[in-house]
Amino acid sequence: MLSEFREFIAKGNVMDLAVGVIIGGAFATITGSLTEDLIMPFVGWLFGGVDFSSKFILLGSVPDGIAATDYAKLKEAGVAMIGYGAFITAVINFLILAFIIFLLVKWVNKVMRRGPDAPAGPTEVDLLTEIRDELRKK
Known part of the structure; x- marks a missing residue:
């Protein structure tokens, strides 16, 4: 079983997958960081200085000693709330990742099409003729 595991790990696809996960x-x-440190502050600036990452709607009561506007402390205290700002940030982050992956796949497909052309094999007619000739010999 150890040799099978070693063979499985040594396969190129597994190593490629591991590298892909790490990258x-x-x-x-x-x-x-691009979303949180560059894009969302710019979006907030466009909307008049609004910090979207801490926008929320309270659903529960605010515990004593915590400001009703402190998203991080309210979340840490387990107060029921809808953090739509964090959701918007996550959606933008996803869209950036999806677009970059789309561009990467598009580039790889373009490179693969440009790769060395496979030698042209026989046509259907050639294959059928060869089969016919073999059958006549028998």
């Missing part, structure tokens, strides 16, 4: 995790961090 994807690092790339998600980059796009998260």
